[in-house]
Amino acid sequence: MxxxxxxxxxxxxxxxxxxxxxxxxxxxxxxxxxxxxxxxxxxxxxxxxxxxxxxxxxxxxxxxxxxxxxxxxxxxxxxxxxxxxxxxxxxxxxxxxxxxxxxxxxxxxxxxxxxxxxxxxxxxxxxxxxQMDSKRGFSFLDDSPLDMRMDQSAQVTAQTLLQTLSADELERLFVQVGERRSDARRIAQAIVKERSRSGGIPTAKALAELIMQVKGVRGGRIHPATKVFLALRMTVNExxxxxxxxxxxxxxxxxxxxxxxxxxxxxxxxxxxxxxxxxxxxxxxxxxxxxxxxxxxxxxxxxxxxxxxxxxxxxxxxxxxxxxxx
Ligand SMILES: C[S@@+](CC[C@H](N)C(=O)[O-])C[C@H]1O[C@@H](n2cnc3c(N)ncnc32)[C@H](O)[C@@H]1O
Incomplete structure (x- = not known):
């Protein structure tokens, strides 16, 4: 291209x-x-x-x-x-x-x-x-698109993954970084459902909110979206x-x-x-x-x-x- x-x-x-x-x-x-x-x-x-x-x-x-x-x-x-x-x-x-x-x-x-x-x-x-501060969608509260590329000239963004991977593929990604299989499946399915309902998940913040809905907001030191964000980031940047x-x-x-x-x-x-x-x-x-x-x-x-x-x-x-x- x-x-x-x-x-x-x-x-x-x-x-x-x-x-x-x-x-x-x-x-x-x-x-x-x-x-x-x-x-x-x-x-x-x-x-x-x-x-x-x-x-x-x-x-x-x-x-x-x-x-x-x-x-x-x-x-x-x-x-x-x-x-x-x-x-x-x-x-x-x-x-x-x-x-x-x-x-x-x-x-x-x-x-x-x-x-x-x-x-x-x-x-x-x-x-x-x-980079986390640079509005590239690395952080849960980031109201910017799910980019997550360290190299801004690379082709694949986190958004690309969310738009193109199947529910099974997304689930596998999330499990690889240690997400519980049952949570990984439900999050992957919710992402696929959301993209057919509204066309996609627009921002990092919207993804974090979707994950919190799926998992239920639990108190604790670690944000419920941590592993999904990690999986996307690590895949985008190999x-x-x-x-x-x-x-x-x-x-x-x-x-x-x-x-x-x-x-x-x-x-x-x-x-x-x-x-x-x-x-x-x-x-x-x-x-x-x-x-x-x-x-x-x-x-x-x-x-x-x-x-x-x-x-x-x-x-x-x-x-x-x-x-x-x-
Ligand atoms: C944790 S930061 C490094 C911080 C640095 N040691 C300092 O003290 O400021 C990691 C950096 O590695 C870069 N990076 C990650 N993967 C890379 C790769 N495969 N090749 C070159 N740079 C990479 C990122 O873009 C990021 O700027």
Missing amino acids: AIDIQWLKRVIERRKKEADEAGARLHPPAMVNEVLEFLRVRELKKGVFVDMTVGTGGHTLAILQANPKVEVIGIDRDSNSLEVAAERLADYADRVTLIYGDMRDVKRLLQQVGVDRVDGCLIDPGPSLW EIDALKGGIMEGVKVLKRGGRLVVLSYQSLEDKTVKETFAILAQQPDEGENRPLLRILTKDPILPSFQERQQNPRARSCKLRAAERIR
Whole structure:
């Protein structure tokens, strides 16, 4: 399909304006000290790190400030976030390069800027607070369309899924993230019924309300629509595939002795990190007698009590790290 670039530019401009008007907040980076420690940022005489999910630049800023001798290459698939990061990191422009792209393409993206191997890779997946605030339908109270794309040039939105998937397919998606089967079925059926009655579910808020009607509003810490929103978001952004691919490709661009640090915020993500690390730490490639990775964190590292108090978004964070050994 041909894309009208002028139209796309206008859409991106409008979204950015909406985010600015909505007062989108900068994402508070999680577990910064632990990230710096595992990447050994302060110890290096010089070095290059790649922040494979740079977002609005919180971790990158911390790396640049921690050691004046290191450079960072920041990748993100959200061009609007990159613009915010560029503004925020302007004082370090001589040591930071920002690239639009998918972390699964890290090797090619680094080659574009003449870099072959790096000292460390950081992956901090999922949407940033800035994206959550950006009127893309990520939040339950959001009165905007169900978009949920991190990359605003991607084809499939959450709305596309709700309009085109069958009740069975929707149910399967919701079950995959841990929704109870009976609830998943009733929600999927209600969505299909609503789209034939009114043509579709117009906003994130309308979807959250529909789910609350189906499940009944129960008191509790977790919003009844949490898992359905998570399922849609993860499908739209191919999050698990991207995370796995990001780790596999990230390891390839590490120097020997280079470190990979991955954060995760929910169980499917942590499971993916654990399993992907295990594959790389166990199976030597053909013709090799040593695995590529040594795992540095047998169990995931959790945020400190103090950080959990200060940054509620970091409460569910887990950090795993590994080192390339050949
Ligand atoms: C949690 S935020 C990162 C926040 C950042 N560490 C900070 O401190 O500001 C995750 C970012 O990763 C980006 N992202 C998610 N999946 C990606 C992928 N496959 N490739 C590149 N960027 C991705 C999102 O667009 C988002 O900006």
